[in-house]
């Protein structure tokens with residue numbers, strides 16, 4: 001066994017690479033470290049390498065290069081059942097011929113635990129997910145949400161400090177999925193367990209996580225708490241992948257006093273925050289959230305650059321208004337406004353001026 005590195009992190013990936021065929025790397029250079037008790041989500045499109053990372057952590061796949069450590073100890077050579085990790089998958093994989101209690105008890109039996117101890121652990125795990133009354137039922141006699149709770153209880157029955165979940169709510173309908181998101185988060189917080197959670201659903205990631213690692217093409221594009229990820233995306237991929245976003249392409253004219261002046265391809269000058277542009281002449285894709293666009297003249301910052309816009313479509317959504325504009329040649333520019341009593345409902349065909357605070361508009365890499 002490798003010696004303890006003792007960096008204080010509970011789970012660590014250091015320069016991890018993975019290739020299945022000896023040619024293409026599906027995980028390219030993964031560096032990630034999380035403290036005990038954190039709820040970390042790996043979020044990214046299908047094929048970006050999330051499941052592969054989870055499988056390496058669980059021990060079902062080996063890393064081609066690099067090191068994975070748990071509590072400071074390299075686990076590359078420790079078999080899965082000795083890692084003390086609980087797992088929850090999308091297909092719950094409960095045994096249909098066993099009762100709920102037997103499903104939970106079985107892995108403990110395999111480990112030769114005594115009957116009384118098993119029963120106590122099963123009861124405790126079922127109580128944690130509020131399924132204490134369902135021990136005698138078979139999986140087929142439970143709803144999808146209840147089965148998922150049992151799968152969660154089975155991951156908790158070992159009292160593992162680390163639980164891995166791979167798209168565990170993917171098979172549930174929207175309402176139940178949202179309910180279970182809060183429930184899993186609450187249970188994880190109450191027990192103080194560390195969770196590495198995988199999803200391709202950005203809302204799920206934002207709602208549940210302490211931090212989110214955004215994956216694309218085998219790399220972490222950004223690792224940050226939800227609010228930072230949404231408000232301060234570091235590149236165009238993250239800006240596009242997380243939440244709704246407007247983009248306008250252009251060229252940097254100058255960078256001065258922390259502000260970039262961008263000449264848009266579709267006409268017009270705008271002020272932005274230079275995020276990954278450094279000098280005049282660079283192409284950029286600027287990114288602005290729909291709720292940060294201002295069209296009320298009284299609320300516009302004096303001296304700010306503004307753009308002309310034409311209202312294309314107005315959609316009443318109850319709590320908010322969603323208005324689609326044509327801006328600098330882009331007909332899919334969306335703004336969102338809260339449905340307040342004094343809020344204007346913009347009519348299609350109206351010409352308006354829009355603007356924003358430079359810090360809300362980010363000049364990112366052109367892709």
Ligand SMILES: Nc1ncnc2c1ncn2[C@@H]1O[C@H](COP(=O)(O)OP(=O)(O)O)[C@@H](O)[C@H]1O
Pocket residue numbers: 020021026044045046047048049050051052053
């Ligand atoms: N067992 C495997 N053998 C070969 N290639 C695989 C295997 N598992 C996954 N891959 C490939 O690795 C890449 C990453 O897959 P995966 O980790 O499952 O991504 P994600 O979970 O983000 O959808 C994909 O291109 C996928 O086809």
Ligand SMILES: [Mg+2]
Pocket residue numbers: 050051052
């Ligand atoms: Mg996957």
